[in-house]
Amino acid sequence: MTHFKPSTLLLAGIATLALMPGAAQAQAADASAAAPAATNDDPNTIVVTAQRRSENDLNVPVAVSVLKPEALTDFHAAGADTLLSLSGKVPSLYVETSTGRIFPRFYIRGLGNIDFYLGASQPVEIIQDDVVAEHVILKSNPVFDVGQIEVLKGPQGSLFGRNTTAGIIKFDSAQPTQSWQGQGSIGYGRFNSLNADAGVGGPLTSDGSLSFRLSGLFQHRDNWISNNYTGPSDDGTVGGHNVMGGFNERDGRLQLLFKPSSALSIRLSGHIRDYDGNASIFYRGSIIPGTNKVPASFDRSVVAYDEAQNNPQSYQTHGLSLKADYDLGPATLTAITAWEHASGYSRGDTDGGAAANFGGTAPNYCAVGCGESQGRLRGLNQWSQELRLASPGTGAFNWQVGGMYFDARDNTEFDQRAFFLTSNALGTTPNPNNWVLLHNVNTSWAIFGQASYKLTDALTLTGGVRVTNDTKTTTLLKTANTVANVSTFTGATNVRLSDTKPSFDASLLYRVDSNVSVFARVARGFRGPTIQGRSAVFNSPFTTANSETNTSYEGGVKTSFLHNRVHFNATGFYYTVDNMQLNGNDSNGNGVLFNARRGTGYGVEAELEARPTDNFRINMGLSLLHTQIEDSTVYAQVGAAVVGGVAVPSETVLNPLKQVGNNFYAQINGNPFPNAPDYNFNISARYDIPLGGESKVFVAGDFNMQGKTNFVLYRTVEYTADGNNELGAKVGYAFGKYEIAAFVRNLTNNKNLVDVIDTSNYRAGIYNEPRIFGLMISGSFR
Numbered sequence: 001m002t003h004f005k006p007s008t009l010l011l012a013g014i015a016t017l018a019l020m021p022g023a024a025q026a027q028a029a030d031a032s033a034a035a036p037a038a039t040n041d042d043p044n045t046i047v048v049t050a051q052r053r054s055e056n057d058l059n060v061p062v063a064v065s066v067l068k069p070e071a072l073t074d075f076h077a078a079g080a081d082t083l084l085s086l087s088g089k090v091p092s093l094y095v096e097t098s099t100g101r102i103f104p105r106f107y108i109r110g111l112g113n114i115d116f117y118l119g120a121s122q123p124v125e126i127i128q129d130d131v132v133a134e135h136v137i138l139k140s141n142p143v144f145d146v147g148q149i150e151v152l153k154g155p156q157g158s159l160f161g162r163n164t165t166a167g168i169i170k171f172d173s174a175q176p177t178q179s180w181q182g183q184g185s186i187g188y189g190r191f192n193s194l195n196a197d198a199g200v201g202g203p204l205t206s207d208g209s210l211s212f213r214l215s216g217l218f219q220h221r222d223n224w225i226s227n228n229y230t231g232p233s234d235d236g237t238v239g240g241h242n243v244m245g246g247f248n249e250r251d252g253r254l255q256l257l258f259k260p261s262s263a264l265s266i267r268l269s270g271h272i273r274d275y276d277g278n279a280s281i282f283y284r285g286s287i288i289p290g291t292n293k294v295p296a297s298f299d300r301s302v303v304a305y306d307e308a309q310n311n312p313q314s315y316q317t318h319g320l321s322l323k324a325d326y327d328l329g330p331a332t333l334t335a336i337t338a339w340e341h342a343s344g345y346s347r348g349d350t351d352g353g354a355a356a357n358f359g360g361t362a363p364n365y366c367a368v369g370c371g372e373s374q375g376r377l378r379g380l381n382q383w384s385q386e387l388r389l390a391s392p393g394t395g396a397f398n399w400q401v402g403g404m405y406f407d408a409r410d411n412t413e414f415d416q417r418a419f420f421l422t423s424n425a426l427g428t429t430p431n432p433n434n435w436v437l438l439h440n441v442n443t444s445w446a447i448f449g450q451a452s453y454k455l456t457d458a459l460t461l462t463g464g465v466r467v468t469n470d471t472k473t474t475t476l477l478k479t480a481n482t483v484a485n486v487s488t489f490t491g492a493t494n495v496r497l498s499d500t501k502p503s504f505d506a507s508l509l510y511r512v513d514s515n516v517s518v519f520a521r522v523a524r525g526f527r528g529p530t531i532q533g534r535s536a537v538f539n540s541p542f543t544t545a546n547s548e549t550n551t552s553y554e555g556g557v558k559t560s561f562l563h564n565r566v567h568f569n570a571t572g573f574y575y576t577v578d579n580m581q582l583n584g585n586d587s588n589g590n591g592v593l594f595n596a597r598r599g600t601g602y603g604v605e606a607e608l609e610a611r612p613t614d615n616f617r618i619n620m621g622l623s624l625l626h627t628q629i630e631d632s633t634v635y636a637q638v639g640a641a642v643v644g645g646v647a648v649p650s651e652t653v654l655n656p657l658k659q660v661g662n663n664f665y666a667q668i669n670g671n672p673f674p675n676a677p678d679y680n681f682n683i684s685a686r687y688d689i690p691l692g693g694e695s696k697v698f699v700a701g702d703f704n705m706q707g708k709t710n711f712v713l714y715r716t717v718e719y720t721a722d723g724n725n726e727l728g729a730k731v732g733y734a735f736g737k738y739e740i741a742a743f744v745r746n747l748t749n750n751k752n753l754v755d756v757i758d759t760s761n762y763r764a765g766i767y768n769e770p771r772i773f774g775l776m777i778s779g780s781f782r
Helices: 007-019 069-075 534-538
Strands: 064-067 093-096 105-108 124-128 131-133 146-153 167-173 181-189 193-203 210-221 225-227 240-244 247-258 264-278 312-327 332-348 370-390 397-419 436-454 459-478 494-513 516-527 530-532 543-545 548-561 566-585 591-613 616-630 635-638 640-643 646-649 657-660 663-667 679-692 695-706 724-735 738-745 753-757 764-767 772-781
Touching (some): 069 146, 105 124, 397 534, 459 530, 494 530
Antiparallel strands (some): 093 105, 193 210, 225 240, 312 332, 397 436, 640 646, 657 663, 738 772
């Protein structure tokens, strides 16, 4: 993937404009109240919008972590996925994927969803510029030219709606301004990796009533993974040198802000994405049996794929939103209308290869079973409308009420090729193309309100409630043959689930003094019912899961010292998830939905952000977590294989097992949630050495380590990680607001196991990116 499209020239032009000095264009000071940080005169004060209004974090009774743009520039310097790279960068946040860049899965305080189905719901909601991104593909839209990222922890149902039982991640882009402003960064590194992120904006009229912001992202990497498979293939897969691992990410956004009067503000925003790359790379046999270790011979740059034509993946998204705010005097009316569209496809060799050294008895032959999967989103259209009326937020009593309507519809195709061989030669009894076509509809409506009252000058009581209806319907439009070549689908071809539930929150916040506040909060969130239609590929009925609710209790302290140069926050929490939605795999590798009676989690989080001197800053975070599934009646199917005519589990399973035919099921009562690290530690720091004037040299670094993590529902020795860590570093020269630096990501070149597929005896893992190093230049003007 070395070709560049014309859109690259546009993004390069934006980057050039953003890096140019802006003194000659500068006008009056910015009067816009767009991004939260722009409304704050003190850069050391943390301003958040967790309660749908800009507030000092010390006044907000919610656990919130904030990520600033300068940190993201370092994480993404080598073209890293802008969302996956957030994993572990703040306490209690974990992000992973088993599908690729188009399908990130988010976890907060251990609560998430390991389902890889295109219609899967997640308990972590993504809010991008005030618009909900419900579908998993929309959640993957990259972050660029960002103003601030906020991670809100615990249920957020009162103000942000359903599917926020774990929390939300709120992305606020840099907004149009009434003075000329811009930023840009360009990084180039190993494998011809390129990352260009830029934005520029300013007034379009002399009075500043109309302003704009043009933003762009371009990421590229050459293919660096070779496929050394040379055997037969039913789908024409041909190996070769450097045929996978590359990508092209092209994104643009244009925002227009119209302020015809001091009372009215209208923001029109449009964005577009064009991505092509590869699905996640599974490495078959990359876990030593009886351990979770990587073989000494393991090489991330080599696979042996006999199927899926080297894992192609391509997706396109675009959308429009219109946000209007009208100040009525005693209240402000806000309306947000949004439309999002997505389409694309992904294909992957999900068994991780079929080379002889992974179990075959002849060169390049598959041993016991090989499979690939394909998913195609023919067209998703999501509409959302929100109306909100809010008090100014300046008195002792503040309130907001509103309503929302949501409608999303798509056609999704799935195919699963499975080969159960009677000899060692691939393709002895191949399964025909198993395409199914599903039509999915998700509608939701809600009404909500929240109010806060200052009982005293120091004590504030806040409460909110929301009533939400969530309805899902999946219709099977086209059936397919199955492994047994049976073409008649016997399950229901139309499944509808609907539920209406309340969400609420109540909190007390006490300002000990101007530097310290303490809070206590109870909240309940609601995650709607879910349908899994992909099972029709195997002629199996749809599986479903009923609604889950999460009730959370937490208390914390927030502090700010030394003229806001030092911030320290700590929170303790406990939550229970009733009717918890879970997802496992069956013997075909198909996701199966079910509910467990209850899940519980508890832990603590602490964050330190300090700038003790002008030349040194440091950020640290720590989270400790315990999670547990509580239901003695639920079992999860484990990987299995037939060896010498006898069925045996493929992994070292630590739970009680029961066998049904050639399949094994593990009792998962008492197990931790999947992808819930029992601790996470992150630290980043920068030290500047002044050279005189505005010049300086600097050294910076960041480090993240995660504790023991189970990747599946059942306990195994193999499908875990403990102590995964990555180190990044940067050294450079700064002059004013511009920098040039050398960087390295994954400095120690660690091979971290980050996900697995637990079907058959593949022992196939997904790993982090190898060491990437290079040069970058960045700058801004205002």
